[in-house]
Amino acid sequence: MSTYKAPVEEAVFLLEDVLGFSSYGQLPGFAEVSGDVLAQILEEAGRLSEKVLHPLNALGDLAGCRRAEDGSVATPKGFIDAYRAVADGGWIGLSVPTEFGGQGLPYVLTALTNEFASSANMAFAMYFGLSQGAMAALLRHGSDAQKQLSLPKMVTGAWSGTMNLTEPQCGTDLGLLTTKATPNPDGSFSLTGQKIYISAGEHDLSENIVHLALARIEGAPAGVKGISLFLAPKFLINPDGSLGPRNKLSCGSIEHKMGIHGNATCVMNYEGARAELVGEPNRGLNAMFVMMNEARLGVANQGLGLSEIAYQNAADYARERLQGRSLSGPKNPAGKADPIIVHPDVRRMLLEIKCFNQAARALSLSVALDSDVAHRSHDPAARQAAEDRLGLLTPVLKCFFTERGFENAVKAQQVFGGMGYIVETGVEQFVRDARITMIYEGANGIQALDLVGRKLPKDGGRAISAYLKELQSFIGSNEAPELAPFVKPLQTAVGDLQKATLWLMQNALTKPDNAGAASMDYLHLFALVALGHASARIAKAALEKKAREPQTARAMEAKLIAAKFFMERMLPETGFRLARLSTGADTMMSLEAEMF
Amino acid sequence: MSTYKAPVEEAVFLLEDVLGFSSYGQLPGFAEVSGDVLAQILEEAGRLSEKVLHPLNALGDLAGCRRAEDGSVATPKGFIDAYRAVADGGWIGLSVPTEFGGQGLPYVLTALTNEFASSANMAFAMYFGLSQGAMAALLRHGSDAQKQLSLPKMVTGAWSGTMNLTEPQCGTDLGLLTTKATPNPDGSFSLTGQKIYISAGEHDLSENIVHLALARIEGAPAGVKGISLFLAPKFLINPDGSLGPRNKLSCGSIEHKMGIHGNATCVMNYEGARAELVGEPNRGLNAMFVMMNEARLGVANQGLGLSEIAYQNAADYARERLQGRSLSGPKNPAGKADPIIVHPDVRRMLLEIKCFNQAARALSLSVALDSDVAHRSHDPAARQAAEDRLGLLTPVLKCFFTERGFENAVKAQQVFGGMGYIVETGVEQFVRDARITMIYEGANGIQALDLVGRKLPKDGGRAISAYLKELQSFIGSNEAPELAPFVKPLQTAVGDLQKATLWLMQNALTKPDNAGAASMDYLHLFALVALGHASARIAKAALEKKAREPQTARAMEAKLIAAKFFMERMLPETGFRLARLSTGADTMMSLEAEMF
Structure with a gap:
């Protein structure tokens, strides 16, 4: 049986210490969640996911939904009450304008609470997640009458x-x-x-x-x-x-x-x-894309959410399961064996997930903040910059978070050994549930094409230029020696991203198949850089906090280790991705369809 | 509903043209399968898997096994008849010595026919696969009475x-x-x-x-x-x-x-x-390891088998499904859309699987031939060399083939888009079935430790030294310019393997955690090199065959393209693996267990 604990402290650290949440205070809805209110809301959301949604997760998987002959559908036992709890708590319309009965709070809170709910019970969270997407489309494209009639009912x-x-x-x-x-x-x-x-x-x-x-x-x-x-x-x-x-x-x-x-x-x-x-x-496609874009970020957070709960359960298991002895001598000499967390390869699996979760949550929240700025700021330049960044990063997050979310669930399952294959352990459900996130809301290959074919060239490359500038500026303004283990690898990776972008400019315009052939590797390279940037920002904030508040040293040290692990073992993949994409489309296009 | 076609032609090409099957004619059992007999046996095995085993695959998944209150277990409908067909065809004891009722044929044929059966119906194939493993252990460690009593019954x-x-x-x-x-x-x-x-x-x-x-x-x-x-x-x-x-x-x-x-x-x-x-x-562990080693190669072939059937179905779907237009202009102008196989990213997914399957089957068969030499040759030096190579490569194949087998099933599922998530399509079963291969017969992390901790240092590094020499000798004796696209990347990759091996020698002896921390990356690097070598051997044989038998040009060209794709897009991963493992254990060991 799996367990879940919402990462509230981590989220508050990311928002306040890494992403400068308080600096957004002038945006509508942000003043309401200043100070302790932020943590209180997140704790409440966490409790709901932990106590109400998660206990129904395995039951829902086992029972499934049943269609009666009249076409009506019964959801699994307990879902009706849980849905009531979510609705009555005001969570569905958390970020919907107050004029339609919503709470008007920042979208970044909806993104976070949806991550919690997706960890706890993804199949259930989709019911109200789809309502949120539909509301977003109606808010933007619906008539006044449609909004007045539907939104208040959907909020409740x-x-x-x-x-x-x-x-x-x-x-x-x-x-x-x-x-x-x-x-x-x-x-x-x-x-x-x-x-x-x-x-x-x-x-x-x-x-x-x-x-x-x-x-x-x-x-x-x-x-x-x-x-x-x-x-x-x-x-x-x-x-x-x-x-x-x-x-x-x-x-x-x-x-x-x-x-x-x-x-x-x-x-x-x-x-x-x-x-x-x-x-x-x-113009339906246009309107539907509003819904799709919000939904794509939601799906990215499903990937992260499943990675998170899979990780938590695997880490617990690794601390408890006694099997074998540490290579450097017994760590639990009184017991018959050491807990498997002493083994480097078990730690490797766990840290590969942990360093992703940490960086991905930071990146996800920064993109959610972009969405808030794009929709709420009164400054047109800030709105445009945020919209550019949001548009650029949405396919990156959708594709990469879902792919790694799935892979991380598989990795967590591996930590369990044979137990991981048994239904009752719960982790194999995370793998099966995570698998759909790579497919729906635009299969991941489509995300890669969206990035390379639409988002890069859009407005003369304005978004990617600004993003590369943001990265360079971060590197240039963080030359302190204690940041070098984070900033130096990032610099190399950003160089790979620049080379890959240049390669696309030089090779994809004349031959579109080169764009398609490079798209998935380019997206991966891009995502690794973005997560490397997030990891470096986390490291910087952790170092500062540790110095400022010594009582946080142990927690901050853990974040630094995870960020360093990302830099050492995940980020070097950018070179591999660059090498792959630079080979172009010729080989893959030369095979006749019948000879596949 | 999935389909399956056993890759008989491919197997015959690999055995005869790449691996020099006829040169093994002096080993007991090999003379019996010379000439056309080899293909005939494989075709018969293929038919059995296609017509008898595969039709029961989805049914078996759906029905499962049922235990009655008295502890008896009923297998899915149809399994009893299929088991009879396999047994009566003599497939269970194909490589068991004739004195115990077996056919005494080369183990390489058992490996291949088991790959076919695992593609067609892995859950079913395990029933007789386990008998084969048990027979191997009894043959080596059983008393005469045990062998006389049990083996003939197990063969039938x-x-x-x-x-x-x-x-x-x-x-x-x-x-x-x-x-x-x-x-x-x-x-x-x-x-x-x-x-x-x-x-x-x-x-x-x-x-x-x-x-x-x-x-x-x-x-x-x-x-x-x-x-x-x-x-x-x-x-x-x-x-x-x-x-x-x-x-x-x-x-x-x-x-x-x-x-x-x-x-x-x-x-x-x-x-x-x-x-x-x-x-x-x-001394039970010793005896059990005979069974385990054979079982590990069997599990590796399950990984390959699932990769193969998943690929076949995805390639068929990609040729049939009409969706979107080619980036370089319509390829099916009369239709409403082009088949999705025109899209580079779909080709990328398919070729990533295809180039693995081709190289992995060659490598698997070469290791199966090592097993034949190790157990049947009269030349002690040849036996020892083969046993060394077999021991070294067994954990590599078990871990890498099962991991890629699973990943390839996931990739094939991705080609299907939403259809891939639907049970009736059949491909999601391949993913679920493949998942266990990474866990059982020694979880993959254990394989990596076996390679690094046991197989490398064994006998003063005799096996790895001989293997590196084999690679260098291949590179040195294949300097023809038309082989350069295959041999040059291999040379780089072999260099990475040498560096990684050296790194282990310098860092793991003094600090065993470094061995554990490097083990999985080292195994991946090793496997990529071994598959690169196999791809280069395939390319060489294909070039020769194309020149010798022009009517094979189209088929050989397809193999050359797949091999080139491997060299361009898969093999460069060795550099990434080397970079990862060289970072050592320090970061991962520095995190307190409670802070995971």
Whole structure:
């Protein structure tokens, strides 16, 4: 049976000591969480995840969701009460503007509390996570009436949200979408078609479900330029907000999946379902991307969350399991054997996870703060800079955090030996659940293409130039000798990133296959640099705090060791990635498709 | 639903053109498979795996094994007939000496046919794979009577075998073993204790099960020097070979596992079970290692086998799934989209698997041939050289093939996008099944320690010296310019291996933690070099064959491309591994256990 402890202290350290949280005080919503309030909110969120969500995690995996013949879906036992607790605690609308009933608090808090919830019970956290994504899209693109009607209900959890994109013939390539929207005389539309892989598509947690669905208005252009976004509720919504009759859409089946059994992944059949247009016709992709971008950061945090809980359980096991003796002499001479944490290779596995978790959380929070600045700042220059950084780093986090999140769950499982393969231990569920994060919200290969093909060249490379400048400036202003073990390796890695960026500029424009061939290695190189930067920032803050508050020395020392481990053993991968991507596309493109 | 095609042509190419199979003709058993016979046998094995074993793979995963209240275990539907087909085909005893009813054919054929079976249905293949391991141990350490009674029955499949090592408190550290062996007046022993994770511990496929179990004779020394090996049959064996009453051992429960549901992983309770000593008292570990070593190569081939079937299905899907357009212009202009195999990043994923499979199979077969030479040659020098190479490479293959096998199954799953997460597609089962190969038969960390701590220093480093010489000699004698793209990168990688070996010699003797801290990176570096060598050998043979037999040009070109891809994109990892391991143990050992 797994356990979970939300990393509240760590989060507060990262926000306050590393990321300068107090300097954001002028942004709307930030003053409300100054001082001790921040820690209090996080502790409350932590308790909810530890005591309410996590105890249902293994049970939900085992029980799964059940569809009755009438198309209704029952979630695992306990999920309804837990959903009530999350909703009543105000967590769903934590960062939604107060005018719609939300708490208006910084998005960075939502990102953190969602990480906690994803650690504790990812399949469950997805139910309200999708509501948050749907609310983000409605906030930006919905009409006033749509916002007034839906958002307050979604904030309380009375209604929930989904996103309906995929169809059997249409996954990554949304241009192939065929779900049809037929205009009705009253201005509404009737949707007909089938959507698949719809997370939380049908369930018993809320009284209504607001489906945001992509469809093609009859006569619209082919391809992605003819796609519109619609709001199709499970129960029709009367003008006063009360519920009308059942809409003509239903769950046809629940998918059998490798993991996240507690979440109902539905085939949704639209049979002339009544829907309202959201935003402008044929601009649906644009509106959906608002939701997707927020969702991608959410998925990145799922990767981190699973890495965190897997780590905690593996570290506990390594401290308890007695097996073998230390190579440097017994450490537990009174016992029959030493705890396996004495073995270097066990420490290696644990530290590979720990140093990632620490740096990834710092990076994730810095990007969440970018999102806050981009959406809340009154300074247009600050908004643009933050939006650039957010856009650049979103695919990096989505891809890298989910890949490492999965790999770290696998590594944690390895620490358990044979026990790790047994269901009751709990860690194999983390592996199965983590696996989907690499696939959904844009498979990781798509993230790499987004980075290389869209985000790098956008606005003449403004975002990447600014980011490289940020890195150089950090290196230039941190030349103190005690920082050298962190800053020097970072400098080498930044050099690799510059070379790789240059390689792309010189080789990808003339031959686009070179961009595709290099994309995944470039993203990895980029992510390693970003995490190296985060690790160096953590080291700097830890050294300062240790000097300032000697009672924190032991905790700060642990952070320094983890950061050093990252620099020594993880960051050198940038050279390997550069070597790989520099070989270009020729070899891989030269093999005939039939000869694969 | 997954499909499988045994790579017979590829195997014949590797054996005949790359590994010089015909030059082994003087070894016992090899003359029988000269000429077309080799391909015929492999085709027959392929058909069995394709038509009989693979159709049961998903069914077995879904149904699992069921234990009845009396402790009997039913395997999934169809397994009994399939087991009969394997046994009647003579596959279980393919390489067992003819005097015990086997076919006496080279072990390399058993290795290959087991790879096919593991691809097709790993959970099923384990049932007879364990019999083969048990037979190997009895052949080497059993008494004449034990061999005469048991081997012929095991060859026909009438009886099967298991290995019983693990206990709840004792996994890697066999010194903690507590199962007790009490001597009986007639020279037999009574075993009392509990064994866990016993694959094929109880089932309905054979009329008797021969358990090889480790236990401690009363009064024996503590630790690993007091462990003996016993033969404890499910049904007692009368002197004439007929079956007597049920022995006092039984399956207490079946584990709930992440995968290999078709194999019964049992808790075995010994309650005064009658058993015979195998080999000498207190030398059980020694005897068990014979079984373990053969089993480790078998597990390596499971990793390769799952990588192969996952690859085949992903490549098929990539050729069929239409989504998006090629970056260099439409390749399927008549269709709504191009097949995803046009995208460089999809090709990257597929080629990363393909170039591994090709090189790993060559390496696996070369090691299997070492095993044949070690056990069959009349030349003591050749035997010793082969035994050295086999010992050195066994942990490398076990660890690296299973890790990459798992990663490749994950990569293949990624090619499927959302479909890959759905049970019915079949590929997620490969991932779950592959996961255990990294854990059982000695967790991969133990393999790395075995390599660095035992195999390298053994006999004054004779094995590693000879291996480095073999690599240098290959490089020195292949300086033709058309081989340069393969041999030059290999030379760099061999240089990294030499540096890493030197680093270990200089740093690990004085400080054993450095050995542990470096072990996993060293093993990876070693494996990459060995696969680089194999890739270069393949390239050389392919170039020669292409020149000699122009009609093979297309097939040979595909092998050359895969080998080149390995050199360009996989092999440069050696530099990264060297950089990592050279950082030593200091950082990882400096973190207090409580601060993890």
